[in-house]
Amino acid sequence: xxxxxxxxxIEESRLRRNLQLIADVAKEADVEIILxxxxxxxxxxxxxxxxxxxxxxxxxxxxxxxxxxxxxxRAHTYSPAYTDxxxxxxxxxxxxxxxxxxxxxxxxHNRVPERVxxxxxxxxxxxxxxxxxxxxxxxGTRFGVTADKLPEQLPTDITGFHCHCHCESGADVLExxxxxxxxxxxxxxxxxxxxxxxxxxxxxxxxxxxxxxxNILRGLHERYPWLKIILEPGSAFAWQTGPLVSHIVDIVEDxxxxxxxxxxxxxxxxPDCLEMPYYPEVRGAEHVESCNPQLSSLHxxxxxxNSCLSGDFMGLWQFDHExxxxxxxxxxxxxxxxxxxxxxFNGISHPAIGMLHAxxxxxxxxxxGYDDYKNRMD
Numbered sequence: 001x002x003x004x005x006x007x008x009x010i011e012e013s014r015l016r017r018n019l020q021l022i023a024d025v026a027k028e029a030d031v032e033i034i035l036x037x038x039x040x041x042x043x044x045x046x047x048x049x050x051x052x053x054x055x056x057x058x059x060x061x062x063x064x065x066x067x068x069x070x071x072x073x074r075a076h077t078y079s080p081a082y083t084d085x086x087x088x089x090x091x092x093x094x095x096x097x098x099x100x101x102x103x104x105x106x107x108x109h110n111r112v113p114e115r116v117x118x119x120x121x122x123x124x125x126x127x128x129x130x131x132x133x134x135x136x137x138x139x140g141t142r143f144g145v146t147a148d149k150l151p152e153q154l155p156t157d158i159t160g161f162h163c164h165c166h167c168e169s170g171a172d173v174l175e176x177x178x179x180x181x182x183x184x185x186x187x188x189x190x191x192x193x194x195x196x197x198x199x200x201x202x203x204x205x206x207x208x209x210x211x212x213x214x215n216i217l218r219g220l221h222e223r224y225p226w227l228k229i230i231l232e233p234g235s236a237f238a239w240q241t242g243p244l245v246s247h248i249v250d251i252v253e254d255x256x257x258x259x260x261x262x263x264x265x266x267x268x269x270x271p272d273c274l275e276m277p278y279y280p281e282v283r284g285a286e287h288v289e290s291c292n293p294q295l296s297s298l299h300x301x302x303x304x305x306n307s308c309l310s311g312d313f314m315g316l317w318q319f320d321h322e323x324x325x326x327x328x329x330x331x332x333x334x335x336x337x338x339x340x341x342x343x344x345f346n347g348i349s350h351p352a353i354g355m356l357h358a359x360x361x362x363x364x365x366x367x368x369g370y371d372d373y374k375n376r377m378d
Contacts, residue, residue, distance in 0.1 A: 002328065003245050003247075003328070004247075005247075005263070005349075005351075005352065006244065006245060006246050006247065006262075006263050006264045006269070006349070006351035006352070007244075007245050007351050007352040007353070007354050007364075008242065008243075008244050008245075008334060008335060008338070008339055008351050008352070008353050008354065009242045009243055009244075009245060009354045009355075009356050009362065010042065010045065010238070010241050010242040010335050010353070010354070010355050010356070011241055011242045011355075011356045012048070012355055012356060012357050012358055013358045014240060014241040014242065015045065015048065015237075015238065015241045016048065016052075017204075018204040018236065018237055018238070018239060018240075018241065019048070019049065019051070019052040019053070019237065020052065021203065021204055021210070022052065022053065022203065022204070022233075022236060022237065023052040023053065025203055025210060025213065025214060026053075028214045029213070029214045029217035029218055029221075029229075030217075030218070030221060030229075031217050031228075031229040031230065031231060032054075032055065032228065032229070032230045032231070033053060033230075033231045033232070033233065034053060034054075034055040034056055034057050034076060034230065034231070034232045035049060035053060035055075035056045035057065035071075035232070035234070035237055036056070036057045036199050036232045036233060036234035037056060037057065037058055037059070037063040037066060037067070037234075037340070038059055038063075038199075038234055038337075038340065039199070039233075039234020039235050039237070039238065039336045039337050039340065040234060040237055040238045040335065040336055040337075040339070040340065041063070041066060041339075041340050042335075042339060042353065042365070043066060043070040043071070044355075044365045044366070045355070045365075046070055046071050046072075049071070049237075050071070050072070054073060055067075055073050055075070055076060055095070056071050056073065056075055056076070057075060057076045057077070057078070057199075057232040058075035058076070058077045058078075058090075058093070058094070059077070059078055059079050060079060060090075061086040061089055061090050061093075063075065063077075064077050064089075064090050064093035064094055065089075065093050067093060068092075068093035069093075073095070074093055074094050074095035075093060075094050075095065075096075076094070076095065076096040076098075076196070076230065076232065077090055077093070077094040077096065077097050077098065078097075078098035078100070078119075078121060078162055079100065080100045080142060080143065081100065081104065082099075082104060082108060087108055087111060088111060091111065091112055091113070091116060094116055095115075095116060095117065096116065096117045096118075096119060096160065096194075096196075097112055097116050097117070097118055097119070098118075098119035098120065098121050098160070098162040098196070099118070099119070099120055099121065100121050100142075100143065100144065100145075101145060102120070102145060102149065102150075105118075105120065105155070105158070109155070109157060112157070117159050117160060117193070117194070118157050118158050118159060118160070119158065119159065119160035119161060119162050119194070119196065120145060120154075120158050120160075120161060120162070121143060121144040121145065121161075121162045121163070121164070122144050122145050122146070122147070122150075122161050122162070122163050122181075122184070122185055123136075123137055123141060123143060123144030123145060123146050123163075124137065124147075124163060124165065124177070124180040124181045124183075124184045124185065125137055125146060125180070125184070126165065126177060126180035126181075127165040127166070127177070128165075128166075128169065128173050128176070128177070129165070129166065129167045129169070129200075131167070131276060133275065133276065134167045134276070135167075136164050136165060137165055143164070144162075144163070144164075146184075147184040147185055150185075150188065153191070154188060154191045154192075158191075158192075159192060159193040159194065160192055160193060160194035160195065160196060161185060161188070161189075161192060161194075161195050161196070162196040162198065163181055163185075163195070163196065163197060163198055164197075164198025164199060164200070165177050165181075165198065165200070166198065166199065166200025166201060167200045168200060168202045168205075168235055169200050169201065169202060170202070170205075170207075170208055170209065171201075171203075171208065171209045171210070171212040171213040171216060172209070172212070174197070174201060174213065174216055175212070175216050178216065178220065181197075182223075186224075189224050189227060190226075192227060193226070193227070193228060194227060194228040194229070194230060195220075195224075195227045195228070195229055195230070196230040196231075196232065197229065197230065197231050198231070198232060199231070199232050199233045199234050199235075200233065200235075201213070201231055201233045201236060202233070202235055202236050202239065203233065203236050204236045204237075204239045204240070205236075205239060217229060234336060234337070235336040235337065237336070238335040238336035239333070239336055240332075240333050241333075241335045241336075242333075242334070242335045242356070243283070243330045243331055243332050243333070243334055244264065244269065244270065244330070244331045244334035244338065244351060245328055245330050245331075245351075246262040246263055246264040246328065246329045246330070246331065246351075247262065247263045247326060247327065247328055247329070248260045248261070248262060248323055248324065248325050248326060248327055248328075248329060249261055249262065249263050249306065249325060250325060251301070251323060251325065252304075257302055257316075258300070258301050258302070259301065259302040259303070259304040259313060260301045260302070260303055260304065260323050260329065261304045261305075261306060262303060262304065262305060262306060262329055263306055263349070264305060264306065264348075264351060265305035265306055265307040265309075265312055265345070265346070265348050266305045266312050266313065266314050267305060267307055267309050267311075267312045267343075267345060268305070268307055268342060268343055268344070268345050268346070268348045268350075269305075269338070269342050269348075269350070269351060270314075270331065270334065270338055271338075271341050271342070271343070272337055272338060272341065273314055274311065274312075274314075279314065279315050280314070280331045280332065280333070280334070281331070281332040281333060282303070282317055282329060282330065282331060282332070283329075283330040283331075283332055284319065284320065284330075285317040285318060285319045285320075285329075286317065286318045287315050287316070287317055287318075288300065288316050288317065288318045289316070290316065298318060299318065299319040299320065299321060299322055299323070300316055300317065300318055300319075301316070301317055301319060301323055302314070302315065302316050302317070303315065303317060303329065305348075306348060307345060307346040307348055308346055309345070309346075339353065344372070344373045344376055347373050349368070349369075350368035350372065350373075351368075352364055352365075352366060352367045352368065353365045353366045
C-alpha cells in the first residue's frame with residue numbers, strides 16, 4: 001500500500017492481538033490492567049479497547065476528561081502536582097486519585113468525595129531502568145514517598161499505594177522489584193484495599209515471559225488476598241501495532257555523508273528517538289555504526305528530518321538499493337508514545353493517522369493542516 005503523504009498507520013489486527021493477550025493475563029492472574037494515556041491516546045480506537053478492558057489511567061486534567069468523556073469511565077488519576085484551579089475538575093473525572101506527596105494529600109484530600117478512592121505514590125528506592133531520563137526511582141527523584149516518611153498508621157481515607165518502577169521491562173524485573181516493594185511497604189498493606197504496580201510491563205513483546213508474569217501476580221495475591229492488584233502499562237497495548245510512513249524529498253551530500261531528507265521530522269514526529277535516545281527500526285534497512293565514503297555501492301544514508309533543528313537526523317543506515325526522491329521510508333513500531341509526543345515545531349506538516357482494518361481497508365482517522373498549527377498558538 002503506497003501513500004503520498006506521511007501517515008501513522010495503526011493495524012487493527014495487531015492491536016486486537018495485544019488487547020487479547022492483555023485481557024487474558026488480567027483474567028488468569030485476577031488483576032486489573034488499564035490503559036495509560038501517556039503512551040497511547042488515539043481516542044477513535046477506544047470502541048475497540050472497550051471490548052477488552054474497562055478503565056484507563058490519567059496524569060492531567062485533559063487525560064482525565066478524555067477517560068471520562070471519550071472512554072466512558074472515570075480515570076485512575078495520578079499527577080506529580082495537582083494545581084488548585086484544575087483539581088476539582090480532575091476529581092470529577094476520576095474514580096481513583098493518587099497523591100505524589102503527603103503535603104499534597106494534606107492540602108487537598110478534604111476536597112475528594114467518598115466515591116473516589118485515594119492513593120499515595122510510594123518510592124521503593126529500587127529500579128532497573130538504565131536510562132536516567134526514564135528512571136522514576138533515581139536519587140533525588142520527585143516521585144513518591146519513601147517508607148521512612150510514612151506514619152505507621154495511615155490516614156483512614158488512603159486506601160491504596162501506587163508504585164511505578166519499570167520501563168519496557170520483563171517479568172523477571174517485576175519479580176525482583178516486588179522484593180523491594182514488599183520489604184519496604186508490606187507492613188502497611190493490611191491498611192489498604194489496592195496496590196497499583198504502575199506501567200512499563202511490556203507483556204506483548206515477543207520474548208516476554210507471560211506465564212511467569214501470571215505466576216508472580218498469583219503469588220502476590222496469595223500473600224495479600226485482600227489487595228486488588230492494578231497494572232497500567234502504556235507501550236504494551238500499542239507495541240508493534242504499526243509504522244510511520246515517510247517519503248524522501250531530497251538527497252544531499254557533505255564530507256562523504258549522504259543524507260536522505262524526509263517529509264517527517266525526528267524532533268516533531270519521533271521525539272523519543274532523540275530524547276532516549278534509540279535507533280528506530282527502518283523497514284528494508286540496517287543501522288550501521290560508521291560511514292565509508294569510499295564504498296558508495298553500499299547504499300549508506302543518514303536519515304534527516306525536515307525541520308530547521310540542526311540535530312534533526314538519525315544514525316546511518318545501509319539500504320539494499322540506491323535511494324530515490326519520492327520513495328517511502330517506513331519506520332516500524334511508531335504508535336506507542338510517538339503519537340502522543342508529537343509537536344508542531346517549525347509548523348512542519350503533521351502526519352495523518354490511519355487505521356488499517358483486517359480487510360485491508362485503510363481508514364483515515366485524522367488529517368492535520370494549517371488550522372491545527374495556528375490554533376495551538378491562540
